[in-house]
Amino acid sequence: MNRYTIANIPGDGIGREVLPAGVQVLSAVAQRCGFALEFRDFDWSCETYLATGKMMPDDGLTRLADHDAIFLGAVGYPGVPDHVSLWGLLLPIRREFDQYVNLRPVRLLPGIRSPLRDKSTGDIDFWVVRENSEGEYSQIGGRTGTGEDEIVIQQAVFTRRGTDRILRYAFDFARKLGRPHVTSATKSNGLYHSMPFWDERFAAIGAEYPGIATDQYHIDILAARFVMSPERFDVVVGSNLFGDILSDLGPGVTGTIAVAPSANLNPSRRYPSMFEPVHGSAPDIAGQGIANPIGQIWSGAMMLDHLGEAEAAAMVLAAIEAVLRDRQAVLTPDLGGNGSTAVLTRQILEKLQGR
Amino acid sequence: MNRYTIANIPGDGIGREVLPAGVQVLSAVAQRCGFALEFRDFDWSCETYLATGKMMPDDGLTRLADHDAIFLGAVGYPGVPDHVSLWGLLLPIRREFDQYVNLRPVRLLPGIRSPLRDKSTGDIDFWVVRENSEGEYSQIGGRTGTGEDEIVIQQAVFTRRGTDRILRYAFDFARKLGRPHVTSATKSNGLYHSMPFWDERFAAIGAEYPGIATDQYHIDILAARFVMSPERFDVVVGSNLFGDILSDLGPGVTGTIAVAPSANLNPSRRYPSMFEPVHGSAPDIAGQGIANPIGQIWSGAMMLDHLGEAEAAAMVLAAIEAVLRDRQAVLTPDLGGNGSTAVLTRQILEKLQGR
Ligand SMILES: CC(C)[C@H](C(=O)O)[C@@H](O)C(=O)O
Ligand SMILES: CC(C)[C@H](C(=O)O)[C@@H](O)C(=O)O
Numbered sequence: 001m002n003r004y005t006i007a008n009i010p011g012d013g014i015g016r017e018v019l020p021a022g023v024q025v026l027s028a029v030a031q032r033c034g035f036a037l038e039f040r041d042f043d044w045s046c047e048t049y050l051a052t053g054k055m056m057p058d059d060g061l062t063r064l065a066d067h068d069a070i071f072l073g074a075v076g077y078p079g080v081p082d083h084v085s086l087w088g089l090l091l092p093i094r095r096e097f098d099q100y101v102n103l104r105p106v107r108l109l110p111g112i113r114s115p116l117r118d119k120s121t122g123d124i125d126f127w128v129v130r131e132n133s134e135g136e137y138s139q140i141g142g143r144t145g146t147g148e149d150e151i152v153i154q155q156a157v158f159t160r161r162g163t164d165r166i167l168r169y170a171f172d173f174a175r176k177l178g179r180p181h182v183t184s185a186t187k188s189n190g191l192y193h194s195m196p197f198w199d200e201r202f203a204a205i206g207a208e209y210p211g212i213a214t215d216q217y218h219i220d221i222l223a224a225r226f227v228m229s230p231e232r233f234d235v236v237v238g239s240n241l242f243g244d245i246l247s248d249l250g251p252g253v254t255g256t257i258a259v260a261p262s263a264n265l266n267p268s269r270r271y272p273s274m275f276e277p278v279h280g281s282a283p284d285i286a287g288q289g290i291a292n293p294i295g296q297i298w299s300g301a302m303m304l305d306h307l308g309e310a311e312a313a314a315m316v317l318a319a320i321e322a323v324l325r326d327r328q329a330v331l332t333p334d335l336g337g338n339g340s341t342a343v344l345t346r347q348i349l350e351k352l353q354g355r
Numbered sequence: 356m357n358r359y360t361i362a363n364i365p366g367d368g369i370g371r372e373v374l375p376a377g378v379q380v381l382s383a384v385a386q387r388c389g390f391a392l393e394f395r396d397f398d399w400s401c402e403t404y405l406a407t408g409k410m411m412p413d414d415g416l417t418r419l420a421d422h423d424a425i426f427l428g429a430v431g432y433p434g435v436p437d438h439v440s441l442w443g444l445l446l447p448i449r450r451e452f453d454q455y456v457n458l459r460p461v462r463l464l465p466g467i468r469s470p471l472r473d474k475s476t477g478d479i480d481f482w483v484v485r486e487n488s489e490g491e492y493s494q495i496g497g498r499t500g501t502g503e504d505e506i507v508i509q510q511a512v513f514t515r516r517g518t519d520r521i522l523r524y525a526f527d528f529a530r531k532l533g534r535p536h537v538t539s540a541t542k543s544n545g546l547y548h549s550m551p552f553w554d555e556r557f558a559a560i561g562a563e564y565p566g567i568a569t570d571q572y573h574i575d576i577l578a579a580r581f582v583m584s585p586e587r588f589d590v591v592v593g594s595n596l597f598g599d600i601l602s603d604l605g606p607g608v609t610g611t612i613a614v615a616p617s618a619n620l621n622p623s624r625r626y627p628s629m630f631e632p633v634h635g636s637a638p639d640i641a642g643q644g645i646a647n648p649i650g651q652i653w654s655g656a657m658m659l660d661h662l663g664e665a666e667a668a669a670m671v672l673a674a675i676e677a678v679l680r681d682r683q684a685v686l687t688p689d690l691g692g693n694g695s696t697a698v699l700t701r702q703i704l705e706k707l708q709g710r
Binding site for chain 1: 635
């Protein structure tokens, strides 16, 4: 029997509510499909920070390293500045474990109403491949001068290695999907050094894949096109920042961020990959038991897929879709229902068991 | 009689087609309202670059300096890399003339169909105030290393002076509009130095305006909210890059980028301000005479407003709206019609003359 050890990091806010829902569903599908998931809990969060001054212990990364995957809820909470909490937990995991791909589907699920007119299930269905290890997210820079004369420098670093590998991933992924079309997000008209380089590499790597069509848009117009013609896209590749923006905008266009999943992948498999919903810790609704668990559960499905349990992954996604298609289903408030996290999770479990 | 000298820069592609339309309409309204506009043409473009190696002559900025305003079409064309054309013409004008405010309305005009469900005229109506002189748009940085080892640095520079003045502009503008609510675009969870600084200054400047409500969102979720709840916004302030993205996404949400205008303002009036449509040079339709002139004409209205001719500005906007409301109007292909630039312009002129 295949056995996988998973490091759970519920984190903050609704992360603590949706992560257990994900664990429940994954445990159920593992049992059905005959593999074992051993979950170990790592209670690292902004609370930890307030108590200890650190988001995770000094040997935190080492302790995570010998897991097959990391399953994360959400990081960040009022009271701890965001750059402190994120650079203290989420971002070091992405970097140290070289999870250089952030993969996010943008898909209009059945039963969910897109804010766009005339769009229904199937019309919006593409992937954002985001560079996840370098680029604009950088701690290089700082402040100098005082008072009125203060200036702040923020440095972005693009390496050829880092750029080429994410572009290649995007092309390989498009090929694997059978959707041979890759769109690049750029801003080479404004960002003088980084984006002309990005464009150059996109052209060079694209030339290695003659069967795959390419196009590129500046990020400003690309964002507008996500709204005006989302059906055009297949695989969209972007830098860390542009990928971040597009992979929230995409779920916005499909009606809700609450259901969107993400995978932080180390394709070499030398280190664990990490799976987390796109939504954050949502302090405004935390503690009420009404958070939508679908983003977490779908992230769990992506984790199963990554672990090689493709059939189980497909079953989880099918169960989510079955609930959303079911007009009798009781959904969470973000989807217009009055159900709790527990109630929605239970229905997904039931569909999984064929009930 | 008030007299204004305007520097026309048609630029590239459809810029050469819509700028004359703008001039026609502005001339007509000037005549009606009893002021004089003297237009002088500056034929600087990518063609100039291909012929001379420069987007504009060495004394270009000096030649523009003694105009009351600059009226620009679009810059950029295939054959000249975007960072060359833009940093050779558009961006130096913004910087040298200290046009530190880029002001762009996001408004759903009558007769235009938003891609969003359930949204009609009046539902979407807010302003993006974009920092226009510093930040992420910077020529600082470069490449080092060769081949596989190449790395590229792109540096963003935020000054306290530059940050404070755009934030103050946004608050003053919200007060002047009578819509006391300013939203800040940030990304302080990822961009370690620049955005925590931006947030600090937003809080500090906000405290100077106790009557104005504030909120802030990370750019990723803010982009999603532009789609999910655009009716929430009044004045949105962002850095150069974030403002750029939001002010294309906004027009995308209101159905078309072709009609969106922008003002590059030097509020001190020491240097000329510049007015240009949000759309670019659109090589795909250039030369066909079918470009929508409304973005250019509306930019002209913003120019009149800036020059102090508020009544004339309002008349131009009213004429645009009257055409769009008129079910008999013949619109350009981007708005679903089969009219030319000339035909749409003529109808706006007719409405202006009360016909
Ligand atoms: C052409 C480009 C450099 C420019 C910008 O990014 O500022 C344009 O997108 C704009 O918004 O005016
Ligand atoms: C929380 C934040 C640092 C993070 C990011 O920007 O990467 C989040 O928005 C995401 O997309 O995973």
